[in-house]
Amino acid sequence: MNAPSPKISGPQGRPVIRQLDESAVNRIAAGEVVERPASAVKELVENALDAGATRIAVDIADGGKTLIRVTDDGCGMTGDDLPLALSRHATSKIDGSDLLNIHSFGFRGEALPSLGAVGRLTITSRVAGGEASSITVAGGRMGAVKPAALTRGTVVELRDLFFATPARLKFLRSDRAELQAITEVVKRLAMAEPTVGFTLREVTGGGEGRTLFRADPTGGDFFDALHARLAAVLGVDFIENALKIDVEREGMRLTGYAALPTYSRGSSVQQFVFVNGRPVLDRLLLGALRVAYFDFLSRDRHPAAVLTLTCDPERVDVNVHPAKAEVRFREPDAARSLIITGLRTTLSGAGHRASSTVGDATLAAFRPEPTPARVYQMDRPSQPSLSRAFAFQAPMAPPGFAEAPAARADTPPPEPEAAHRPLGAARTQVHENYIIAQTETGMVIVDQHAAHERLVYERLKRQMAETGIAAQALLIPEIVELSPTDATRILDHADQLARLGLAIEPFGGSAVAVRETPAILGTVNAAHLIRDILDELADQGDSLLVQAKIEAVLSRMACHGSVRSGRQMRPEEMNALLREMEATPHSGQCNHGRPTYVELKLADIERLFGRR
Incomplete structure (x- = not known):
């Protein structure tokens, strides 16, 4: 049985062109x-x-x-x-x-x-x-x-x-x-x-x-209005852990708020991009946001940001889809570069700062189950009262006991101004892994291994940026056969890959020749690497695979070269670690985006004990 033709046919059996009503x-x-x-x-x-x-x-x-x-x-x-x-x-x-x-x-x-x-x-x-x-x-x-x-x-x-x-x-x-x-x-x-x-x-x-x-209308300048609106839409937690973005280059301006890496999310639900005030779902811009946070988050975590890109309307085409959710830039590289460099510069300027929600989670873990009623309320006693109470509670010495000198090791006094620093002065180390520091307004708990790992990692990255990525020439170039489309796509990114130590060039037809690979990666299956890069290019329009592999090696080197968990540290070593954290960008999170320290305010600690 023949299926009916899906076309509308005329008397001669051929399709007829009609004007729809x-x-x-x-x-x-x-x-x-x-x-x-x-x-x-x-x-x-x-x-x-x-x-x-x-x-x-x-x-x-x-x-x-x-x-x-x-x-x-x-x-x-x-x-x-x-x-x-x-x-x-x-x-x-x-x-x-x-x-x-x-x-x-x-x-x-x-x-x-x-x-x-x-x-x-x-x-x-x-x-x-x-x-x-x-x-x-x-x-x-x-x-x-x-x-x-x-x-x-x-x-x-x-x-x-x-x-x-x-x-x-x-x-x-x-x-x-x-x-x-x-x-x-x-x-x-x-x-x-x-x-x-x-x-x-x-x-x-x-x-x-x-x-x-x-959401009621908000007043003030743009950032004041946006700050109040984001607090209403995304919540106070986002705005408390977000950094103000305001950068301009080549006639384009990027404004908005981007969250700290330690305020990352499990999905991309808190990523909002606007072009000249228009909400868009643009793969180029969202990809640039992902690249900007690439070095601070593991691949299963996503940044949170609200960004507005403003430019001359003639530099962007919004008429590429009836729903106007997609845009096309006349200079896409300029828009992408502005987002990446603007966000990275702002994140670097945040220094060692970590998300405030980390401290809230820590306090929640300490907080006991609620009781039906408060049993008692302890007022804070004065220092003389405390001294008398401690003397009264001290055990009585047995007859004939001669008081011996205190059995403790003298430690060098902390720097006088250390307590006024953001991460305070180190007081002790617990479980041979966590440094307890006292600040003016509370205390800080530092994961010594995670913190030092980040510091070493940043040091290795600076050295690599200064000396470049060493490339290892292959004795016999590896020839990779690709489809014409894939060959064109990978060769379009040849310059970017060359800066990462991966040198490729055309080899006739649709084949490419891999002549150099990053030396830090050791032995590499070039064909598999090229195809993995192509998969990422097809899916996301950009590839961070080679960079990810290089930085994974640096991260492993940093892990092996950092202070190990279980090592006892002297007071001067602990304080030196705190000072270096304060001076190093991104030290508030480890290489995978987890926090390296937790800050607890004295007022919150006192509430735990019913003092407030």
């Missing part, structure tokens, strides 16, 4: 612009932002499947504007003369007609000094403009999403999953516009519903 065109466009309820929310909220709104409210029912309502206080539209706004490629954002000089979120003029083609869309709007008007479109059929009641701004109400294309409903996830996706979209846009207030409510079943997310 407006309704079909809008439904096709909706498949690109509106993938799920979260896509509809994104388009409508971006329209509100383009209208100059200072407050935006989003109401959702049944995960956005039955209701999405976006209310804003923007400039609004007149009754004459409403039918035009529902026409394809009608927009107030651009005049069509220059598709690169774009300063708004939207510009394609597809969102509203696409939503009207697959759902029941009602727009009510009012301009300042004018009358409110309303229009409805359902399944692509537009109604007449009618008078309405509205104080200001615009209300867009979308009901029964995909009722006109019911097959699309089968591909939607549960109400909870769709609501979670909507929440993420609203939070992203709230971070992009910290001076705008956002409210997200779940109103399934009617009534006022419950507020899922609220």
Whole structure:
């Protein structure tokens, strides 16, 4: 049995070219612009932002499947504007003369007609000094403009999403999953516009519903506003452990906040990148973020950052995808380099700093189980009272006992100013691995092996940077046969690999010849190494494999050359280690991103003992 032809054939049995009607065109466009309820929310909220709104409210029912309502206080539209706004490629954002000089979120003029083609869309709007008007479109059929009641701004109400294309409903996830996706979209846009207030409510079943997310408008300069907004969206822990980023080069500026390596995450959920204020999911920029933290985190940990890259709109093309989530830079290397160098410089400037959440976790481990009621409250006694109490509690000497000199080894006194240093003055060593130091405001516990390992590792890296990576020439070059695409891709990165001691060159056809390998790696299977690099290039657009192998060797050398666990250290050695940590960038985490020390504040310690 012959299967029917998927093509629409004419009388002569050949395909016939037809002009699709407006309704079909809008439904096709909706498949690109509106993938799920979260896509509809994104388009409508971006329209509100383009209208100059200072407050935006989003109401959702049944995960956005039955209701999405976006209310804003923007400039609004007149009754004459409403039918035009529902026409394809009608927009107030651009005049069509220059598709690169774009300063708004939207510009394609597809969102509203696409939503009207697959759902029941009602727009009510009012301009300042004018009358409110309303229009409805359902399944692509537009109604007449009618008078309405509205104080200001615009209300867009979308009901029964995909009722006109019911097959699309089968591909939607549960109400909870769709609501979670909507929440993420609203939070992203709230971070992009910290001076705008956002409210997200779940109103399934009617009534006022419950507020899922609220962020009030913030004032001050950009960094003050962003600081307050990130605290509301990502939490206080992130902002307390984040470093301010503000670097500019070659007409591009990178701003935002990046977290310390010790505040790493198990996934990339706290990585947010914006280009000229637009949230994007760009592989080039996210890859650059990964490279910047490469030397501080193990491969199963991910950095947390909120970064905004600002440049002339003509240097970046945002019209490469209907959802505008991808961008293309005219000078991609400049954008990538700015992120890598800017983040690395900022992380180096943080010195030995480690995440504050490490100390919180330590205190939580010390804290006893809560008791129903406090048994007693001990006030802090004065020093004379303590001395009298200690004398009273001292054991009585037996008759005829002559007091002998104290049986302890005299240790050199600590440096007078050591206690005023960030990591304080070493007081003792416990379990032959942990140094206890006293600071002005509390105490520090240092893992001596992890800390010294990082110090040696940084020293080896500096030496390698000064002398370069020695390459070992192969007696007989190894020829690796590749596909034409893979050969072109690996040769495009030949200069970068050569700086790491891996020299490759074309060998005719699609083969490449490996002539040198990094000497520090010893014997290397060049063919396997080349193919592993190609896999990483295809997956992530960049390869850190050779660098990772070299730094893994340096890390092993640092481990063997550092102070071992179980070794007793003299006071001057412990203090010397603390001073070197303070002077060495990145010493707050070991080679795998774990903390090298924990800081406990005196006030927190006193709370553990019920003194506060």
